[in-house]
Amino acid sequence: MAAEGCEEMSGNGELGESPDMEASEVPAPPPMEMAEVSEENGGTATAPDAPVDPDPTSFPMPPAAEDEEGEMPADFERLWKVAHDNPQDFTSWTDLLQYCEQESHVTASRRSLEAFLVRYPLCYGYWKKFADLERRAGFNDKAEEVCIQGLQAIPLSVDLWIHYINLLLGTLNMNLPESPQKIRSVFENAIAAAGLDFHSDRLWDLYVEWEKEQGNMKNATAVLDRALTVPTQLYNTHYDKFKEHLNNHEPKEVLSPEEYEELRTLCRQSQKAERAEQAQEKDEERPPGEEEPATPEGTDSEELMQKIREQVLARRDKVYQDNEGEVRKRWNFEDAIKRPYFHVKPLDRIQLRAWHSYLDWEVAQLHSNAADATQSEYAQEPNQATTEESEVTSQPRVESEDAAAVARDDHRVRILFERCLIACALYEEFWIRYVQYLEPQSVDEARAVYRRACEIHLAYKPNIHMQWATFEERHGDLTEARRVLEALEKIVPGLVVVRLRRAALERRAGQLEQSEALLREAVAESKEKPTLHAFYSIKLARLLLKLSRNPSRARSVLQEALEISPDNDKLHLNLLELEVSGDPWASAEAVQECVTRALAAPLAPHTKILLSQRGLQFTEDYSDSIQSVLSVYEGHQKLLKELGGTKRGAENGDEDSEKLSKSEDGSAVAASAQVPPTMPHVPITTPPPPMMGADMSTQAGYGAYSSWYQQPQYGSYGYQNTWNYNQGYYPPS
Known part of the structure; x- marks a missing residue:
């Protein structure tokens, strides 16, 4: 899209380096030889008010105006369909927006920008374009509404705040008394x-200059004082501007009345002391009763004004030095961040490590300072009994x-997280980390972060959605947990792990019938995919057998x-x-029926041998007739001969048992039978394989469905995160 003025626009509407920041203005890193300062971030700074809630879901788009330009441009519908058919394709959206801009069609541009910014609200450059379009x-x-909506979505955007303020400055009637108040309020929010x-x-800088233009020099001083406590890239320029501001005006004009009177009194006393000392040195004596001429009321000498300025700078210099120390600590971290704005292009691992x-x-700074504060509090407790009343009264202040x-x-940690989530919005690891930080402080704030991540930026990332559902379940909100999983299943249909997670949620909630219903629905919907149908059928059968205690229904599902x-x-x-896990006297016929069915099925030879061996083992363990045992054994020996190979060697244990302990999909199964050569006619089998009570999805050849737990079309940006069914219940530590 076309550039705005002399600002360079990147592929996603992000502004490049601002023309207001020339290369010569970027300061060098703070000197490393400076003496160490306090580890407390910000020195004497005070915590600002809470930032604007960055919740894009809380604002609606403005209703589109009536189409006053007739029909849409010729290619609009085609480009619109391409963008909506594949909403994750960022290029299709930018092509649509560029086309609408080239056609200068207001309605088409408005409609496209509204749809685009719902999906990509962190592209502050397009919020600016939208506001300019309306203006x-x-x-x-x-x-103005567009700017407010954009700032709700991305409150850390300095460029968007400045754009909003300039919009107000260009549209408000400054002769009205409420206009300056509104602009000052916006500055404070910014x-x-x-x-x-x-x-x-x-x-x-813009805030300071605006206050000066309004003639509020004291307000400008207060803003500069606040800027001196904030570690920023151009931290030293704020101190230079403060000096210039102080030198260009009388101290009384720029200082608060309290500070001015305090310093004036202090400097006048200092002047008197100096003059008395000078008079004593020169042995000057005044006539009795004659005193030093008093300074006329309301006037101060230039010498006094200079002393006041020196005192002001002496106080600010300590603040500046502390702030320089904070900047020095952060400089290398900030210098390592090469792309602080949002873009759909993947970040390299070096950038991701830099943010981490x-x-x-x-976070370590926060914990260290909190620990120091706690230790200081404990250290003062033993002395409280012996302190005087004046010392006790000062304790609450400390x-x-x-x-x-x-x-x-x-607050600084939160700001850094929010900055990180602009550049790394498409990486769920940072969202999860932010949730982990917020959850001990506020469940609602952690929930809001999950909502932003899952409903806006990571709509197609299943893992973080399932972690959100686990979060809600852990905090007792089962309704929200169900809603999250249901919404995820609609967004990424066919992902097996989501359906299993929904069934597990209902089971834990005591809704066994609903859990069964979800699995039955999955079985019915997957009949066109035999492998997936078999997977769901096994899961359903295990639920019916182990929890519902209904083996007949489980048998029916498998059959x-x-x-x-x-x-x-x-x-x-x-x-x-x-069948083997049931009543041994009632199951004998059913077991042999299973074996017969399997031997007649188109199965691999080693699978048939395994099933025949299992039937033989059951007969040996539970049959009350030696004839039955021998009959089954002979059938098993016949099968071994039919399937070829040196079966006697296998029975003697000479062949590697692992060759029969692997199914086609590589999952472990039970070892094959071993019959001693000295007793060829007496069937002795190996210990049985895992029973139905074991996890059939991972044992006895029932696994290898891991491919159903991950769909490549829902991959992540940058690099893939391989995950399985069990991962995602709890965030990584």
Whole structure:
């Protein structure tokens, strides 16, 4: 899309380096030889108000105006369909937006921008384009609404805040008394939301200059004082501007009345002391009763003004030095971040590690400072009994300062997380990490982060959705957990792990019938996919057998599945284990029927041998007739001969038993029979394979369905995260 002014626009509408920040203005890193300063972030800074809630789901798009331009452009419908058929294709959206802009069609552009920004709300460049579109069309109110919506979605965008403020400056009637109040309020909201960003210098500078234009020099000083406590890239320029501001105006004009009177009194006393000392040195004596001429009321000498300025700078210099120390700590972390804005292009691993390292450090700083504050509090407790009343009364103030410092550090950690989630919005690891940080403090805030991640940025990432569902279940909100999983199944249909997770949720909630219904529905819907149908059938049969205690229904499920997939060895094995696990006297006929059915099915030879061996073992263990045992044994020996190979060697144990302990899909099965050569006519079998009570999805050849747990079309950006059914219940530690 066309560039706005001299600003360069990247492929996703993000602004490049601002023309306001020339290369010469970027300062060098703080000097490393500077003396170490306090580890408390921000020195004497106070924590700003809470930032604007960055919840894009909380705002609606403005209603589209009536189409006053007739029909849509010729290629609009084609490009619109391409974008909506594949909403994850960022290029199709930018092609649509570029076409609408080239056609200068307001309605088409508005419609496209609304749909695009719902899916990609972090592209602040397109919010600016949308606001400019409405303003050029004469809809100033709508332009302001667009800016507000954009700032709700991305409150850390300094560029968008400046764009919004400039819009107000260009549209409001500044002669009205409420206009300056509104702009000042917007400035305060901007500082609260984005003022701690490392690249927020332009916002601070704009605020200071606006206050000067309004003639509010004291307000400008207060803003500069706040800027001096914030670690930013151009931190040193704020101190230079403060000096210039102080030198260009009388101290009384720029300082608060309290500070000015305090410093004026201090400097006047200092002047008197100096003059008295000078008079004593020169042995100057005044006539009795004559005093030093008093300074006329309301006037101060230039010498006094200079002393006041020196005192002001002396106080600010300590703040500046502390802030420089904080900048120095963060400089290397900030320098390692090459793309702080959102883009759909993957970040390399170096960039991802840089964000992780920065977050590690900032969180460690918070914990260290909180531990220091706690230790200081404990150290003061033994002395409280012997302190005087004046010392006791000062204790709450010290505790309040410690609490404020911890709150300030916590706010900085949150700001860094929010910055990270702009650049790394498509990486679920950072969202999960943010949730882990917030959850001990506020479940609602953690839930809001899950909502932003799953409903906007990671709609097609199953893992974080399932972790959200687990989060809700763990905190007792089963209704929300169900909703999350149901919504995920609609977005990524056919993902087996989601259906299994839904069934497991209902089972844990005591809704066994609903759990069964979900699995039965999956069985019915997968009849066109025999392998998947068999997988769901086995899961359903195990539920019916182990939890519902209904082996007849479990048997029916497996038998119906065998009608569709007679060549599925896992179905045969599960059905056989079901029969073997029942009443041994009532199951003999059913066991042999299972073996007979399996031997007649198109199964692999080693699977048939395994099933025959299992039937032989059952007969040997539970049959009350030696004739029955011998009959089954002879049948097994005949099968071994028919399937070829040196079966006697296998029976003697000479052949590697592992060759018969692997099914076609590579999952472990029971070892083959071993018959001693000295007793060829007496069937002695090996210990039985796992019964139905074991996990059939991972034992006895019933596994190898891991491919159903991951669908490649729902891959992540940058690199794949291989995960299985058990992963995702709890976030990684």
